Amino acid sequence: MTPEHILGLEVKLFLGALFAMLAYRMLAGQISMKGLFADGATGQQVSPERVQLLMTTLMVAMQMVRQVAQGGTSMPEVSTQTLVVLGASSGLYTAVKGLKMWRLGKS
DSSP states (O other): OOHHHHHHHHHHHHHHHHHHHHHHHHHHTSSOOTTSSOBTTTTBSOOHHHHHHHHHHHHHHHHHHHHHHTTOSSOOOOOHHHHHHHHHHHHHHHHHHHHHHHHHHHO
16 A cells, blocks of 8 residues: 555545534534525525525536546646536635625615
8 A cells, every 4th residue: 555545545534524513513503504695785585696606516526536546656647627616606606795795885
């Protein structure tokens, strides 16, 4: 067994344990998820722009983790397409948030 292989196993074990601990604490209510999607400025229970930003971020994160888990020994390459998707998602969130704040300021 090479040192890289051992280190890879240790990293996977650590990330798995971290994920399990966070999932357990969220399910047990020790980490509050209340208001994660709520829009405090307008009082909406679910903010669509927050949901799309979270989903985009999670999809990109899962893609990166999958690349690493497939045996990569270095940082995974981030494609231009991935950067465009993340930028567009963040830009949309920021634009909608800014528009809402501007409208509230005018009222």
